[in-house]
Amino acid sequence: MHTVEEIVSRMSSQGLRVTDQRRTLAKLFSDTSGYLSPKDVYEFMGKTYSGLSFDTVYRNLRVLEELGVLEQVMFEDGVKFKLHCSEHHHHHHLICLQCGLTHPIVFCPMEQTAVPDDFKVVKHKFEVFGYCKACGSEVEVKGESGL
Incomplete structure (x- = not known):
């Protein structure tokens, strides 16, 4: 699941409303090979969507993790997210x-x-x-x- 359309399809199939903000979030992770902190995502999204709250960004990151779109890893400097890797078995x-x-x-x-x-x-x-x-x-x- 690495393209924007695959991510959007996963969101939609799980009953999540696909908004412009969520499509932008999908594109951000699709275009990023590494890990992003919630602050990184908030700063990126804030450039396009003024008035977007940090809580909204964080809530969406959690939802995408629960859907299996993102993986969350705890680094020494805090939690970060990346696209769920393409391995289809437990690892x-x-x-x-x-x-x-x-x-x-x-x-x-x-x-x-x-x-x-x-x-x-x-x-x-x-x-x-x-x-x-x-x-x-x-x-x-x-x-x-x-x-």
Whole structure:
């Protein structure tokens, strides 16, 4: 689901009204390969739609996540969103902290997790943060250490 029309179709099929603002939001994520913070989205949308509130932007990001259009990841500097990746099976991610390059991890650590009988897992997330080869070279040159 990477084109604007695929995103709009998903919204519509789930009963969400497709407004100009939501179409613009779909285009923004379709055109962006990395992660966007709610503030990034708010600032972008505010250029076209004056009077748009941050709460409205955030609510729409949450709705699109619930529909499976967006993925939400918690970075050290806050939550960010990107288009749901094209992998069609359960997986997790390796994420570059500098450029946002994301690779799927097909092994799920939950398979090796001892869950107590009195605990019911309903959802889980697992992301590994670091630097891709290109950004890792830049980090070494700058003298920064890894995680």
